[in-house]
Every structure is written in structure tokens, then in C-alpha cells.
Amino acid sequence: MMQDPVGSIPGSAVCAFDMEQLAAVFDGRFKEQKSPESIWTPVPDELIPKPRPGGCAVQGSKFNSSNSFPDEMLNFVKTHPLMDEAVPSLGQRPWIVRTMVRYQLNKIVVDTEAGPYRNRTILFLGSSRGTILKFLIMPNQDNTVTSSNIFLEELEGFNPDRCAEDSVQARQLLSLTLDRASHTLLLAFPSCVVRVPVARCQLYSRCMK
Structure with missing residues (x-):
């Protein structure tokens, strides 16, 4: 559900998303900005640290606790908060719009x-x-x-x-x-x-x- 920012046309909208499409975006490429003046570009797969950022610690694996994640992975998460692709809404439009x-x-x-x-x-x-x-x-x-x-x-x-x-x-x-x-x-x-x-x-x- 979205609401209007200050100074815009007052209203609200409801959008729906497919969870498989959402998961696909989060399994896709990350986005980065190499400098404040540069454009946002996708991060090459070979530069993404292992284990892949965003995954959960699993009992019985090498990283059975989030405390054991390497610093490289944690720093990557802090500096790469965006994914490259956007999650499309179902029908490519809001389900419901209420304005004015x-x-x-x-x-x-x-x-x-x-x-x-x-x-x-x-x-x-x-x-x-x-x-x-x-x-x-x-x-x-x-x-x-x-x-x-x-x-x-x-x-x-x-x-x-x-x-x-x-x-x-x-x-x-x-x-x-x-x-x-x-x-x-x-x-x-x-x-x-x-x-x-x-x-x-x-x-x-x-x-x-």
C-alpha cells in the first residue's frame, strides 16, 4: 500500500506482487554506484562474495550462525542495499487507487x-x-x-x-x-x-x- 508524500495529490494506492517474481529479483544482480557522480550499474556475478549476501545462516553448514559471516559479506550488504531489477506489480498497475x-x-x-x-x-x-x-x-x-x-x-x-x-x-x-x-x-x-x-x-x- 502506498500513500502520498507531502505536497503531492492526496491519495492512496494498493499494489499486488508475485512472490516468485520478488524472489527472482532478490536472487538476481545487485546494483551499485561506484561514486556519487556515477550512474547505478549491476554488480558482476564474480564480484559477489560467498556466501551470497542476503542468505540465512543454516545449522550444520559452514555458517551456522550469522555471527560467523565474513566481514566481506557484511560490508557488501551495507554498501549494496539495492537490487538491479525492479519487482513488477501484477497487471502492471495498482489494484486500487483512491485520490482526492x-x-x-x-x-x-x-x-x-x-x-x-x-x-x-x-x-x-x-x-x-x-x-x-x-x-x-x-x-x-x-x-x-x-x-x-x-x-x-x-x-x-x-x-x-x-x-x-x-x-x-x-x-x-x-x-x-x-x-x-x-x-x-x-x-x-x-x-x-x-x-x-x-x-x-x-x-x-x-x-x-
Whole structure:
């Protein structure tokens, strides 16, 4: 999830990434800048120290603890924080974009087993206003994501009756958690915790069947 920097158009965006593509980028080349004035270039494979930076210490191997990593590897990590390739987002575009609104989207929960057949993906986005935006994610046949994701509703998460006060500070959403067993969302605010159902079918009785 991205938010706007100061001075830009206010808004938020949600992007999705493939973990295999992400892993491939981190297994690829590192990027370096040989001097502050030079361009960023990929590091040749033969100059990458062994063991490869970014790997974990494995019990039973030569390096069974991170304390045993050689200084050459640790120094390389400090001086090469970037990878050469970028991780592309699924569909080459954000899943969801919200601009020119009076709130920021700052919390996210994904329910991949939504619907009566548990085969739908629902995205819940918590806002700085204390509300929850609910989206139905619509994949293509090749499992890529289009811009046809459906905005279902905006839930009022903040409950003034349960919380100490109703203010901008009190509505700041600290965490958003999905409780699958009870089919609810748990919203933590500075002075209270609120439980909200993931679906409100009773409000749409005409299509409940």
C-alpha cells in the first residue's frame, strides 16, 4: 500500500506482487554506484562474495550462525542495499487507487476465502477516518488483476459509544485483523477495540438467496 508524500495529490494506492517474481529479483544482480557522480550499474556475478549476501545462516553448514559471516559479506550488504531489477506489480498497475479523498488508506487485510463457496477474494482497507473500504478482487483467467475490482461498501468502523471520545486522533486506526472463525474484523483504536462483521447480508435481504 502506498500513500502520498507531502505536497503531492492526496491519495492512496494498493499494489499486488508475485512472490516468485520478488524472489527472482532478490536472487538476481545487485546494483551499485561506484561514486556519487556515477550512474547505478549491476554488480558482476564474480564480484559477489560467498556466501551470497542476503542468505540465512543454516545449522550444520559452514555458517551456522550469522555471527560467523565474513566481514566481506557484511560490508557488501551495507554498501549494496539495492537490487538491479525492479519487482513488477501484477497487471502492471495498482489494484486500487483512491485520490482526492479526505482520508488515507493505511491498513489492509485480505480474505482469500470469502463468499458462500470460499472462492472469492475480498480486500478490506482501513482509513485514517476509522472506516473500512471493502473491495471484491476480480482476476482474469490467467490470474492477473484488472482495474475492474468492485467497490462493495464503506463500513463505519469507529464506534463513539465504545470509545472514550470522537476526534481525529481517536479515529486513528492502529491495526486491522481478520478473525476468520467469527467472520469479523477487529479494529484497534487508541482507546478501544471494535469488532465489525465482514458481511452484512441482512441489509440486502432481497438478494440474500
